[in-house]
Amino acid sequence: xxxxxxxxxxxxxxxxxxxxxxxxxxxxxxxxxxxxxxxxxxxxxxxxxxxxxxxxxxxxxxxxxxxxxxxxxxxxxxxxxxxxxxxxxxxxxxxxxxxxxxxxxxxxxxxxxxxxxxxxxxxxxxxxxxxxxxxxxxxxxxxxxxxxxxxxxxxxxxxxxxxxxxxxxxxxxxxxxxxxxxxxxxxxxxxxxxxxxxxxxxxxxxxxxxxxxxxxxxxxxxxxxxxxxxxxxxxxxxxxxxxxxxxxxxxxxxxxxxxxxxxxxxxxxxxxxxxxxxxxxxxxxxxxxxxxxxxxxxxxxxxxxxxxxxxxxxxxx
Amino acid sequence: xxxxxxxxxxxxxxxxxxxxxxxxxxxxxxxxxxxxxxxxxxxxxxxxxxxxxxxxxxxxxxxxxxxxxxxxxxxxxxxxxxxxxxxxxxxxxxxxxxxxxxxxxxxxxxxxxxxxxxxxxxxxxxxxxxxxxxxxxxxxxxxxxxxxxxxxxxxxxxxxxxxxxxxxxxxxxxxxxxxxxxxxxxxxxxxxxxxxxxxxxxxxxxxxxxxxxxxxxxxxxxxxxxxxxxxxxxxxxxxxxxxxxxxxxxxxxxxxxxxxxxxxxxxxxxxxxxxxxxxxxxxxxxxxxxxxxxxxxxxxxxxxxxxxxxxxxxxxxxxxxxxxxxxxxxxxxxxxxxxxxxxxxxxxxxxxxxxxxxxxxxxxxxxxxxxxxxxxxxxxxxxxxxxxxxxxxxxxxxxxxxxxxxxxxxxxxxxxxxxxxxxxxxxxx
Numbered sequence: 001x002x003x004x005x006x007x008x009x010x011x012x013x014x015x016x017x018x019x020x021x022x023x024x025x026x027x028x029x030x031x032x033x034x035x036x037x038x039x040x041x042x043x044x045x046x047x048x049x050x051x052x053x054x055x056x057x058x059x060x061x062x063x064x065x066x067x068x069x070x071x072x073x074x075x076x077x078x079x080x081x082x083x084x085x086x087x088x089x090x091x092x093x094x095x096x097x098x099x100x101x102x103x104x105x106x107x108x109x110x111x112x113x114x115x116x117x118x119x120x121x122x123x124x125x126x127x128x129x130x131x132x133x134x135x136x137x138x139x140x141x142x143x144x145x146x147x148x149x150x151x152x153x154x155x156x157x158x159x160x161x162x163x164x165x166x167x168x169x170x171x172x173x174x175x176x177x178x179x180x181x182x183x184x185x186x187x188x189x190x191x192x193x194x195x196x197x198x199x200x201x202x203x204x205x206x207x208x209x210x211x212x213x214x215x216x217x218x219x220x221x222x223x224x225x226x227x228x229x230x231x232x233x234x235x236x237x238x239x240x241x242x243x244x245x246x247x248x249x250x251x252x253x254x255x256x257x258x259x260x261x262x263x264x265x266x267x268x269x270x271x272x273x274x275x276x277x278x279x280x281x282x283x284x285x286x287x288x289x290x291x292x293x294x295x296x297x298x299x300x301x302x303x304x305x306x307x308x309x310x311x312x313x314x315x316x317x
Numbered sequence: 318x319x320x321x322x323x324x325x326x327x328x329x330x331x332x333x334x335x336x337x338x339x340x341x342x343x344x345x346x347x348x349x350x351x352x353x354x355x356x357x358x359x360x361x362x363x364x365x366x367x368x369x370x371x372x373x374x375x376x377x378x379x380x381x382x383x384x385x386x387x388x389x390x391x392x393x394x395x396x397x398x399x400x401x402x403x404x405x406x407x408x409x410x411x412x413x414x415x416x417x418x419x420x421x422x423x424x425x426x427x428x429x430x431x432x433x434x435x436x437x438x439x440x441x442x443x444x445x446x447x448x449x450x451x452x453x454x455x456x457x458x459x460x461x462x463x464x465x466x467x468x469x470x471x472x473x474x475x476x477x478x479x480x481x482x483x484x485x486x487x488x489x490x491x492x493x494x495x496x497x498x499x500x501x502x503x504x505x506x507x508x509x510x511x512x513x514x515x516x517x518x519x520x521x522x523x524x525x526x527x528x529x530x531x532x533x534x535x536x537x538x539x540x541x542x543x544x545x546x547x548x549x550x551x552x553x554x555x556x557x558x559x560x561x562x563x564x565x566x567x568x569x570x571x572x573x574x575x576x577x578x579x580x581x582x583x584x585x586x587x588x589x590x591x592x593x594x595x596x597x598x599x600x601x602x603x604x605x606x607x608x609x610x611x612x613x614x615x616x617x618x619x620x621x622x623x624x625x626x627x628x629x630x631x632x633x634x635x636x637x638x639x640x641x642x643x644x645x646x647x648x649x650x651x652x653x654x655x656x657x658x659x660x661x662x663x664x665x666x667x668x669x670x671x672x673x674x675x676x677x678x679x680x681x682x683x684x685x686x687x688x689x690x691x692x693x694x695x696x697x698x699x700x701x702x703x704x705x706x707x708x709x710x711x712x713x714x715x716x717x718x719x720x721x722x723x724x725x726x727x728x729x730x731x732x733x734x735x736x737x738x739x740x741x742x743x744x745x746x
Contacts, residue, residue: 220439
């Protein structure tokens with residue numbers, strides 16, 4: 001049924017919207033990986049852009065050097081980033097708060113530029129990542145962007161399904177227990193460092209998938225695609241979505257994708273210079289972040305739930 | 318938790334559905350995308366902000382200045398040219414997103430002068446203008462790979478390739494600095510790969526080669542480069558780099574009183590741009606420079622004169638430099654291509670016009686262009702000049718001696734090209 005829905009959508013909307021749809025799906029995955037880490041297991045990461053870069057590079061190298069089928073390259077991206085995440089998680093489990101934020105921030109700044117040091121990574125201009133044309137049996141009118149959208153949307157749906165199941169399992173409960181009160185959780189017999197490393201590993205794996213999908217939509221993997229700004233916009237997206245619940249991920253993802261377009265329209269309305277146009281999206285995003293933190297700190301979805309709960313309580317009384 | 322599960326699916330499907338509603342029916346197909354009865358839309362991506370924007374952010378203003386002048390004088394067959402400019406910050410992801418917007422949302426007829434080797438490659442593979450049949454006119458990059466018709470059938474180069482420039486430089490070095498130690502600063506991407514290939518063909522051996530990553534071209538890096546050139550005792554240092562790297566290098570060299578014989582590639586060798594960053598003009602004195610178009614200070618040249626007059630009126634207070642001249646020249650060539658495409662231009666007829674007549678288009682360059690049905694190579698050579706004490710480039714010996722070559726193993730030869738006279742008022746005829 002989902003496939004049919006995707007098929008209908010892909011045919012109805014024009015190509016730019018299809019491309020934006022693919023970008024939204026990529027952001028949904030990236031944001032959900034951060035929500036899992038921060039909202040559920042209570043660890044901060046400012047370096048998810050770097051993890052995405054690891055996923056993107058491993059997928060591209062697997063595809064270019066070893067001619068591995070496209071589907072498998074995404075699994076490889078998940079695997080390699082998860083391994084990197086496990087290593088990072090082992091360090092992260094000993095750190096908390098600002099120290100962990102600092103460590104991941106350093107990673108976000110340092111890691112992508114490492115690519116400049118190694119020839120096979122293609123330096124600043126990066127290496128191509130081509131998932132190929134859509135299968136011919138899908139017909140002539142099935143465009144490249146529709147293909148991207150299908151792959152990314154499907155990956156997003158699978159990811160969300162998997163995540164929501166994991167979060168409702170023992171592991172999810174362990175993470176939430178640890179986030180609420182670490183000591184209490186340990187007394188209950190939860191191995192906190194193992195639990196934290198597991199969260200980091202899983203979150204990294206998902207971020208790696210998002211990275212591979214992102215580079216699929218731009219055709220190349222290069223350090224400049226995984227800037228600090230990307231890490232921050234994912235974090236912003238997570239806060240806008242409501243950091244403590246997966247339900248709102250769409251909100252953050254949609255905002256991240258359409259905000260530049262809105263900014264563009266606004267900038268053209270007021271007829272401003274290029275300098276304003278290119279800085280307006282960042283400004284709007286920042287303003288939106290402040291407003292969110294001030295008025296709906298847990299995100300719109302949680303806010304809605306809290307209100308609904310209040311109303312229900314009132315009715316009862 | 319079942320609840321959350323359901324909510325996630327509902328929210329995902331809801332947004333996807335809204336996404337479906339946003340869909341607009343495609344507008345009825347006009348004669349050609351981006352061409353209406355009153356207007357032709359062109360789109361351009363260029364770094365307007367960010368580290369690499371230095372100098373190049375003047376190109377859109379320059380092109381617009383010419384198009385506005387053209388529009389005031391009747392446009393092309395009555396249609397006005399509208400150039401939509403998008404800032405890509407010299408970042409490939411941005412270039413892809415902005416090009417998507419230009420092609421899919423703004424529905425431009427053609428892309429005009431998009432800048433940067435890495436950006437153009439990313440756009441070519443992700444957006445794929447070739448598959449969409451969108452012409453990419455007069456690229457602002459000299460990477461020789463874009464002349465590959467099989468890979469880039471709708472791309473048209475205009476700048477001479479970096480290979481050609483390195484070959485012309487190589488010939489000059491062999492004739493004048495044969496016994497000197499040569500140092501080279503180059504960008505570690507295709508821009509540099511092209512340069513190295515050209516120097517290799519010319520048979521130049523370097524005492525030291527210093528690569529830099531685009532994005533790391535500040536003053537701090539420049540101090541490090543100078544240490545390497547000093548250690549190798551380079552007599553001649555070639556700066557085959559973008560404006561920001563060239564300016565950083567010359568600025569730091571001035572502070573450190575490091576003064577080898579400089580040789581500046583055309584990409585970053587525009588004196589006005591360099592001086593605008595605070596580099597003292599004296600540093601440039603006697604440096605060797607290369608250019609395919611006349612010196613920007615040469616007001617006896619009819620093209621330079623007219624373009625600088627138009628620019629001064631359109632953008633008062635902005636200095637007329639090499640980026641401006643090249644930007645206006647590309648706009649002028651685009652106008653001729655659109656005119657040659659006939660009263661009802663299509664993407665196909667536009668490209669056919671350049672294939673058949675592009676090599677004869679009037680333009681400021683002093684070297685021939687290589688357009689034909691089997692070649693989308695742009696200009697094919699350079700003249701060699703020296704910078705004056707005030708930092709202006711002028712031809713050695715007072716007259717322009719131009720050299721032409723190809724991006725392969727062909728020899729560097731003196732060009733006999735005679736430039737077409739400027740059409741009346743600088744309008745396509």
